[in-house]
Amino acid sequence: xxxxxxxxxxxxxxxxxxxxxxxxxxxxxxxxxxxxxxxxxxxxxxxxxxxxxxxxxxxxxxxxxxxxxxxxxxxxxxxxxxxxxxxxxxxxxxxxxxxxxxxxxxxxxxxxxxxxxxxxxxxxxxxxxxxxx
Numbered sequence: 009x010x011x012x013x014x015x016x017x018x019x020x021x022x023x024x025x026x027x028x029x030x031x032x033x034x035x036x037x038x039x040x041x042x043x044x045x046x047x048x049x050x051x052x053x054x055x056x057x058x059x060x061x062x063x064x065x066x067x068x069x070x071x072x073x074x075x076x077x078x079x080x081x082x083x084x085x086x087x088x089x090x091x092x093x094x095x096x097x098x099x100x101x102x103x104x105x106x107x108x109x110x111x112x113x114x115x116x117x118x119x120x121x122x123x124x125x126x127x128x129x130x131x132x133x134x135x136x137x138x139x140x141x
Contacts, residue, residue: 009083009092011052035090035107044069048082052092058083 016031028046030039041049047068051061058079065074086092090106093099 009052009087009094010055011049011086011092012090013053015091017046017049030091032090034103035110037089037110039089039091044072045082048079049086049091052083052086 012032014033016033018029018031020027020029022040026043028041028043030041030046030049031037032039044065048061048065051064058076061079062074062076065079066072083092087094090103093103
């Protein structure tokens with residue numbers, strides 16, 4: 009696994025702590041990472057092992073401890089969100105599919121917003137009571 013090189017990462021101050029906003033240009037999504045999570049994502053720019061990531065996190069953010077299973081869950085979450093890719097072939101197609109699915113969901117949500125129109129002078133309460141009552 010390695011982190012994607014096209015991600016845009018910006019450090020912002022939030023609640024007095026450093027937070028990182030990671031923008032995915034392919035899927036058009038943004039993610040918020042803590043300083044420790046950002047350090048782990050930065051570690052994934054090069055091939056590394058979970059044990060090496062654990063040692064780096066525990067030395068950089070002492071006395072914080074993290075287990076290998078927690079690291080695996082975090083890396084899996086990054087993969088599901090599309091922030092890291094596998095070295096296996098076909099990852100570009102997977103990212104494109106995720107982006108297309110997101111665009112389709114957004115279009116569908118936009119069409120459904122038409123159903124939430126409010127018409128002045130029309131009280132929908134009695135109609136809804138008749139439908140569901």
